[in-house]
Amino acid sequence: MVVGEQAGMHVTANIKKGQSVVFRQWKPQEMLAPGVEVLSAPVVDTVDTEDGYLKVTQHLVLTAFEDSLYYIPAQKVKVDGREYESKALALKVLTIPVDTLKPEQYYGAADVQDNPFFWEEWETVIWMGIAAMLLYVLCVLAWLRLRSGKPITLKVRIIKRIPPHQRALNSIDEIKGKAAVVDEKTYYTRLTDTLRRYMEERFGFNAMEMTSAEIIDRLKEDNDREKIQELTMLFETADLVKFAKHTVGMNENDRNLVSAVDFINSTKLENVPTEERVMPQVTEQERQTMRMRVSLKWAIAIMVTVATALVVYVGWQLYELN
Structure with a gap:
């Protein structure tokens, strides 16, 4: 064989059925003979023969790395x-013949070559990477659009309301x-006019x-008669004063004012809410x-989620391709 190649050696024992056989147990890289190495653990198989015997064979794989004629000693079973x-x-081991007169025909050890580029392998990864970048750009544009718009804030307004009778009594105090x-x-x-506004509201x-x-x-x-x-009487007096230039005394003025106050107090609503919640329109x-x-x-x-998933997928594909 040539230096570095592998050769098989088989040790066979023909035994009767019921007999036991023991071969030498070789270990990987153990020397079978000086310069001859056992590559792997031996394999033993058994075959029935036609004459009723068993054929038990131990298979060995050998190699050698120097050209020589090796002596393989007898194997014990x-x-x-x-x-x-x-x-x-x-075992005869030969070297590879080399033409030393024409060394130019032999080349030195080749360097590690890069894998060739195949568009089919990278097409999906490239397009997904572009899609992820476009989605991130769209996210930024949408965020800028969202940020530029003033948010609409809905606030409930609380309006203080003076009850009709209180507003009317305040006005009468001012008139007085x-x-x-x-x-x-x-x-x-x-x-x-104060009484008319009160009546409208009341x-x-x-x-x-x-x-x-x-x-x-x-x-x-x-209402009460x-x-x-x-x-x-108050309205009649007011009409006479406004349209007939009627003149009344201070006592009658005070009496009419008291009548107005009594009417307001007798018709006012109790427990009128003084605050009103106005819902925004x-x-x-x-x-x-x-x-x-x-x-x-x-x-x-959604775009951030999809873009992130694409980036993860592209990263995993790049790892697999490299």
Whole structure:
């Protein structure tokens, strides 16, 4: 054989059935003879023969790395405890012939070559990498668009409300404080206007657009007749002062003012809420803006997730290809 090649050696024992056979146990890289090496652990197989015997064979793989004629000594085999020997062998190892007159025909050891580039292997990875970069760019653009828009903040406003009777009584206190410096027409105009506004807020009818008689008729449906009588006198006096230039004394002015206060106190609503929660009104344009912002946030989340998955896949593919 040529230097470095492998050669097989077989040691066979023919035994009767029931007999035991023991071969020499060689270890890998153990020297069978000086210069001859056993490459791997021997393999033993058994075959039945036609004459009723068993053919037991030990298979050895040998090699040598120097050209020479090697002497393989006889191999010892024990059958039922009795030792037998095989024949000795010779192993001729040859070198590769080299033409020393023409050394240029032989080349030195080649360097490690790079794997050739195949577009089919890299096509999917390249396109997925480009897709991941485009998705990240779109995420940045969507984030900038989201950031540039002013968020819509919906706030509930709390409005302080003065009850109708309290507003009317405050106005009457102001009229009373200025009674000495205003003329009677102005006095009664302000007093009746205060009552008309109170009635609008309290009873829900348009008292500011009604005549005094219409107001009295409307009030008679729901209120105390005695109180209405006092209020009737107040409105009649006010009409005389405003339209007939009637003159009244201070006592009558005070009595009419007290009648107005009594009417307000007797018809006021108790436990009227002084605060009102005003819910914000959202325009259609604001609704569209809010929907767009929600859509942008979802789009950014989805694109980031897909782009990240693509980057992980591309990284894994690059690792596999390298």
